[in-house]
Structures are given as structure tokens and as C-alpha cells.
Amino acid sequence: MNTPLFSRVVLVGVGLIGGSLALALKAAGVVGQVVGLDRSPEHLEQARALGLIDQIATSSAAALRHCDLVVLATPVAQTATVLRSLLPDLEAGTLITDTGSTKSDVIAAARAALGPAVARFVPGHPVSGGELHGPAAARVDLFRDRNVVLTPLAENAPADVARVAAAWAACGARVSEMSAAQHDGVLASVSHLPHMLAYALVAQIAKAPDGDLRFRFGGGGFRDFTRIAASSPEMWRDIALSNRPALLEELDGFSAMLADLRGMIERGDGAALEALFTLASEKRLNWKPG
Amino acid sequence: MNTPLFSRVVLVGVGLIGGSLALALKAAGVVGQVVGLDRSPEHLEQARALGLIDQIATSSAAALRHCDLVVLATPVAQTATVLRSLLPDLEAGTLITDTGSTKSDVIAAARAALGPAVARFVPGHPVSGGELHGPAAARVDLFRDRNVVLTPLAENAPADVARVAAAWAACGARVSEMSAAQHDGVLASVSHLPHMLAYALVAQIAKAPDGDLRFRFGGGGFRDFTRIAASSPEMWRDIALSNRPALLEELDGFSAMLADLRGMIERGDGAALEALFTLASEKRLNWKPG
Numbered sequence: 001m002n003t004p005l006f007s008r009v010v011l012v013g014v015g016l017i018g019g020s021l022a023l024a025l026k027a028a029g030v031v032g033q034v035v036g037l038d039r040s041p042e043h044l045e046q047a048r049a050l051g052l053i054d055q056i057a058t059s060s061a062a063a064l065r066h067c068d069l070v071v072l073a074t075p076v077a078q079t080a081t082v083l084r085s086l087l088p089d090l091e092a093g094t095l096i097t098d099t100g101s102t103k104s105d106v107i108a109a110a111r112a113a114l115g116p117a118v119a120r121f122v123p124g125h126p127v128s129g130g131e132l133h134g135p136a137a138a139r140v141d142l143f144r145d146r147n148v149v150l151t152p153l154a155e156n157a158p159a160d161v162a163r164v165a166a167a168w169a170a171c172g173a174r175v176s177e178m179s180a181a182q183h184d185g186v187l188a189s190v191s192h193l194p195h196m197l198a199y200a201l202v203a204q205i206a207k208a209p210d211g212d213l214r215f216r217f218g219g220g221g222f223r224d225f226t227r228i229a230a231s232s233p234e235m236w237r238d239i240a241l242s243n244r245p246a247l248l249e250e251l252d253g254f255s256a257m258l259a260d261l262r263g264m265i266e267r268g269d270g271a272a273l274e275a276l277f278t279l280a281s282e283k284r285l286n287w288k289p290g
Numbered sequence: 291m292n293t294p295l296f297s298r299v300v301l302v303g304v305g306l307i308g309g310s311l312a313l314a315l316k317a318a319g320v321v322g323q324v325v326g327l328d329r330s331p332e333h334l335e336q337a338r339a340l341g342l343i344d345q346i347a348t349s350s351a352a353a354l355r356h357c358d359l360v361v362l363a364t365p366v367a368q369t370a371t372v373l374r375s376l377l378p379d380l381e382a383g384t385l386i387t388d389t390g391s392t393k394s395d396v397i398a399a400a401r402a403a404l405g406p407a408v409a410r411f412v413p414g415h416p417v418s419g420g421e422l423h424g425p426a427a428a429r430v431d432l433f434r435d436r437n438v439v440l441t442p443l444a445e446n447a448p449a450d451v452a453r454v455a456a457a458w459a460a461c462g463a464r465v466s467e468m469s470a471a472q473h474d475g476v477l478a479s480v481s482h483l484p485h486m487l488a489y490a491l492v493a494q495i496a497k498a499p500d501g502d503l504r505f506r507f508g509g510g511g512f513r514d515f516t517r518i519a520a521s522s523p524e525m526w527r528d529i530a531l532s533n534r535p536a537l538l539e540e541l542d543g544f545s546a547m548l549a550d551l552r553g554m555i556e557r558g559d560g561a562a563l564e565a566l567f568t569l570a571s572e573k574r575l576n577w578k579p580g
Contacts, residue, residue: 127507147507182500189495190508194515197487200547202570204540205479210472215577217417217437218480221521223579224514225484230574231511233567237560244555250494251552255545257490262541265534270527277523280492284520287505289513 005167006069007032010057012082014038014047017099017126018073019138022052024171027140031167035063047135064089069167072098075235076242079106083113083121096121097164101187102242103151103180119155122164124148125183126173127191133232144172151180181246188246193254195236196247198229295457296359297322300347302372304328304337307389307416308363309428312342314461317430321457325353337425354379359457362388367528369396373403373411386411387454391477392533393441393470409445412454414438415473416463417481423522434462441470471536478536483544485526486537488519 009025011018014036025031036053037060038044044056057063064070064086074082079100090096096114100106103123110121128146148168152161165175178186205214218226240247264272299315301308304326315321326343327350328334334346347353354360354376364372369390380386386404390396393413400411418436438458442451455465468476495504508516530537554562 127509146509149507182503186500186504186507189498189504190512194491194512196548196551197491198515199567199570200544200551201484201487202574203566204544204547206569206573208479208543210476213472214476214479215573217439217476218577219417219436219579221518222480222484224517225488226574226577227514228511229570231567231571233564233571236567237564240555240563241558241560244558248552248556251548251555253498254490254494255548255552257494258486258541258545261486261490262538262545265530265541266538268531268534270531273530274523274527276493277489277521277526279496280489280519281521281523283496283505284492284516287508287516289509 003030004032005030005163005170008035008067008069009033010035010037010063010067010070011053011073012037012070012086013073014043014052014135015073016133016135016137016142017128018071019047019050019052019135020140020142021071021073021099021126021171022047023138023140024143025167026051028170030170035067037063043135047138050135050138052135052138060086061089064091064094067091067094069164070094070096072096072100075238076100076102076106077238080109080113083110087114087117090117090120094120095160095163097124099124099126100242101125101191101239103149103183104245105242107151107153107180118153119157120160121153122156122161123151123153123180124164124168125151125187126168127187141172143168146173148173148175149183150175150177151183152177184243184246185249188243188250192239192243192247193250195228195231196240196251197254198226199236202226202229293320294322295320295453295460298325298357299323299359299361300325300327300353300357301343301361301363302327302376303363304333304342304425305363306423306427306432307418308361309337309340309342309425310430310432311361311363311389311416311461312337313428313430314433315457316341318460320460325357327353333425337428340425340428342425342428350376351379354381354384357381357384359454360384360386362386362390365525365528366390366392366396366532370399370403373400377404377407380407380410384410385450385453387414389414389416390532391415391481391529393439393473394535395532397441397443397470408443409447410450411443412446412451413441413443413470414454414458415441415477416458417477431462433458436463438463438465439473440465440467441473442467474533474536475539478533478540482529482533482537483540485518485521486530486541487544488516489526492516492519 022034034053035055037057047053126148168175312324324343325345327347337343416438458465
């Protein structure tokens with residue numbers, strides 16, 4: 001057993017991400033006690049029964065007493081509301097981190113809600129997840145060999161950032177740091193934009209007069225390309241709005257690339273098409289999942 | 291053993307598609323003898339050694355004597371050249387079919403090459419394939435439960451179309467008929483357009499100044515979405531050019547859909563985004579591969 005990095009952790013949101021983090025921290029022996037806070041009493045009971053949390057918080061004041069880390073694992077759009085409700089009971093020594101898919105927007109919400117206390121907020125994003133939700137979906141190895149990105153603030157103490165990084169590393173994650181803007185650009189590019197394209201393609205076919213016929217002739221390529229179009233509409237609505245500036249930039253870059261490609265096809269420029277396809281296929285053949 | 295539908299088949303192109311068709315026809319007992327014709331002597335030897343073909347053609351004149359079916363399983367761009375070379379030795383009773391991924395363009399090439407003999411050309415497309423190529427990749431079950439589309443010509447005799455359909459049905463395929471224009475629209479929509487989008491996305495990331503960083507953060511969604519961007523650049527160059535009108539129409543429809551989606555994000559219209567994503571996710575969740 002390692003020395004606990006944190007003796008008392010308050011987990012706000014005991015679903016897939018929060019529950020998996022609690023399991024992994026406990027398995028690594030780097031956390032004393034985990035206290036759960038959630039809007040859903042059923043999820044809290046389930047999380048305790050599954051051993052994700054040790055205690056259900058009776059109030060946020062009670063939960064936050066002698067707490068040294070608060071983890072936000074709630075939908076991104078709730079960040080400001082949750083932080084505002086915690087602020088009055090937050091002790092001077094308590095660190096806060098989050099798990100949201102977008103960072104600039106979350107940081108702006110945290111700044112507005114916390115004021116100067118934002119210095120103790122270390123923003124983070126585990127680039128991991130799954131199609132399942134809720135406490136029952138939690139897995140101790142959800143973050144093993146997966147990327148976790150921290151986007152530290154100028155106000156953060158380096159020692160605080162290092163403690164949050166150590167917690168994720170104890171879960172088996174590959175931790176890296178970048179600016180919030182860079183994080184949002186990278187994720188817009190490799191995750192948010194592909195989701196928009198898959199949704200748009202399936203919607204285009206669904207709206208075609210002969211859409212049912214078209215769907216019947218989709219094969220294995222179509223299956224894989226459109227798999228992410230089955231993702232949660234609510235979650236992706238929130239991500240699209242929360243990462244709006246970076247996503248609009250990627251969308252515009254993509255539209256320009258598609259206009260170039262259209263031009264090559266229209267003027268019958270086989271050499272340019274082959275060069276573009278070769279660039280992409282070589283990159284993709286040599287790529288390995290992060 | 292069934293009565294052979296065709297006593298002597300000449301297979302032009304003994305790769306994955308042609309070889310698999312020969313195997314399946316032989317296994318079903320609906321073909322007498324299969325004679326192979328290919329630019330590659332190595333592929334012909336390999337095809338004979340693997341039992342895909344019974345004979346290697348010494349000349350097209352010799353091959354076509356008493357032949358009742360010619361199957362073209364060559365790249366689409368070679369259709370006119372191959373048909374022109376066969377025409378002088380084609381007997382009056384010989385049917386011809388093909389396996390090309392695009393149909394309007396192939397039919398135009400066949401009309402130009404064959405003249406009135408185009409009446410004996412029954413265009414077809416097995417919607418199947420794989421990442422591997424050549425005779426060694428051939429599989430007896432490649433077409434089992436897969437779609438084969440015939441796009442008959444006004445000049446075709448219904449009995450000839452029925453014989454070609456029966457050959458594919460004997461291979462376990464689901465055979466349907468549509469017009470060449472409809473085929474090209476359907477395939478542009480569910481196959482050619484997704485390939486263009488996957489190529490364009492990977493190329494966009496490859497060209498970004500921080501492209502390597504971006505690729506490092508691609509996860510499971512990115513992996514599946516971009517799998518088809520690893521496809522053969524030469525083959526997809528030819529398909530894009532060969533199906534130009536239908537593909538341009540789909541590209542324009544997609545660009546319009548993407549512009550709508552961009553507008554929803556820009557003006558923060560969460561309700562419209564959620565409605566679009568819900569339409570797509572419900573369709574995708576209920577979809578089964580064709």
C-alpha cells in the first residue's frame with residue numbers, strides 16, 4: 001500500500017467516469033476515504049453497494065470537512081452551478097479538479113463561480129469513456145494506458161498540479177499538460193469534428209427520399225464510419241456548444257479541405273486526388289490509437 | 291450437383307473479386323469450366339494452383355471459343371480497353387457481365403466499345419470486398435449474404451439478366467436490380483462519400499502544424515471513423531472520377547448539411563442540434579449492415 005496522496009476525496013457525480021476514478025484510486029491505495037455527492041439518491045446507493053464510494057454525503061458542508069480533493073465528474077454544463085454550491089464550505093486546503101471534455105469553457109465557468117479560489121482548481125480531462133453510463137458501468141481499468149490531459153491555470157501552484165497528475169498516474173493513465181486552447185483544438189479535431197461528420201452523414205441519408213434504400217446498401221465501411229453517430233445526442237449537443245470556437249475553426253478547415261477535394265473531382269485531377277488519398281492512407285496505416 | 295448455368299466461363303481478372311466468384315460458382319456446381327485471362331502471368335499461375343481457374347487462356351480467341359459467359363473483374367478504368375480487345379472473338383451466344391463499383395461510367399464505356407453487342411452486356415456490382423487483394427485473398431464465401439446489384443440495360447434480354455442473377459444467387463448473394471443512376475447515387479451516398487470524408491479528415495490533421503500531437507489523442511471513435519482512410523489511393527481515385535456526377539451531388543448535399551450544422555453551433559441552437567443528433571442516432575442504432 002502506497003501512502004495516500006489524498007486522505008479524503010469528495011466525488012461529485014458517481015457515474016462511469018467518477019466511479020471508475022474512485023475504483024482506480026482505491027485499487028492503487030492512494031486515497032483514504034471517498035465520499036459521494038450526486039443528484040441521484042439511487043446512483044449514490046448503487047455506488048456505495050458497488051464499493052465505488054465509502055460514504056454518501058449527508059450535506060456538502062459535512063462532506064467537505066477535512067476534504068483534500070474534490071473531483072467534478074458531472075456534465076460540463078453543470079460546472080458553474082456545482083462549484084457555486086460548494087464554494088461556501090470549501091476549506092483553504094482543498095484542491096478541486098474536473099473531468100470535462102472541454103476546457104476553456106469549464107475554466108471560464110470555474111473562474112466565474114470560484115473567484116480567487118480558482119487557484120485551487122486544476123482542470124483535467126481523461127480522454128476515455130464508453131457507450132455505457134452510470135455507476136454500474138464503472139471499471140477499475142478505464143484509464144489504464146489512456147490519455148489524461150491537464151490544462152493548468154497560471155494561478156495553480158505547481159505542487160497542486162503535480163498532486164493531481166500523481167493521482168491520475170496512479171490509475172495507470174498517461175498524463176500530459178497543455179493549454180486549454182490547445183486541448184480544445186486537439187479534441188475538436190480528433191473527436192468532436194468526427195462526431196459532427198458522422199451525425200451529418202447519417203442525417204443526410206435519413207432525409208433523402210430513398211433513404212431506406214440507401215441504408216440497405218451500407219456495408220462494413222459505413223458501419224465503422226457511422227458508429228459514433230449512435231452516441232448520446234444530449235452529451236454531444238453540450239460538447240458542441242461548450243467547445244464552440246475550436247469546433248467552428250475545425251469545421252471551417254474541414255469545409256475548405258472538402259471544397260479542394262470537390263474541385264479535384266470536378267476537374268478530373270486524378271494526380272491531386274491520388275496525392276491527397278496517399279497522404280491520408282499513409283498517415284492512417286502508421287497510426288496507433290492514443 | 292446442379293445443372294451448370296454456364297458450361298464455360300472466361301474470367302478476366304483473377305484477383306479477390308474474380309477469384310472469389312469463380313470459387314463460389316464452382317462450389318455451387320453451376321459452372322463447367324473456368325478459364326482465366328489476366329495481365330499478370332504470376333496471378334494466373336497462382337489462380338490455377340489455388341483452384342480458382344481450371345485453365346489459363348493462351349489467347350483471347352482460344353478462350354472465347356464456346357464461352358457462354360465473360361466476367362470482367364478488372365479495375366473500372368480498364369473496361370473499354372478490355373472489351374475492345376475481346377470484341378473480335380466474341381461469339382453470338384456469349385453473355386458478358388462485370389463487377390465494377392460504378393455503373394453509369396462502365397455502361398458508357400461498354401456501349402462505346404461493344405456497339406450493338408452491348409445488348410449482351412449485363413452490368414453488375416457485388417457490394418463486397420476487403421482490404422486484401424490478389425488471387426490468394428479469394429474466398430468462397432465473399433458474396434454470401436452480401437448485396438449484388440444488377441443495373442440492366444434496355445437492350446438486355448430478360449432471360450440473360452435472369453441467368454446472371456441466378457449465378458450470383460448461387461453464390462449466396464442477395465441480388466437486386468436498379469437503374470445505373472440510382473445505383474451510383476446509393477453507392478455515392480453510403481460508400482464513396484464516407485471514403486472522401488475520412489480521407490479529408492485525416493489529410494486535414496496531417497497538414498496541421500501540430501498534426502502529430504493531434505493524432506496522439508485520437509481514441510476508439512477516431513480509429514473506427516478513419517479506418518477507410520487507409521484504403522487504396524489508386525482504387526479510390528478511380529472510383530471518385532468514375533462516379534463523378536453522383537459523388538459531386540452527394541458532396542454538395544453533405545456540404546449543405548454541414549453548413550446547417552455549423553449555423554446551429556454558431557448561434558447556440560441546442561434544440562436544433564439535439565434534434566439533428568437524435569435523428570441520426572436513432573437511425574444508426576436501428577441500422578443493420580446490408
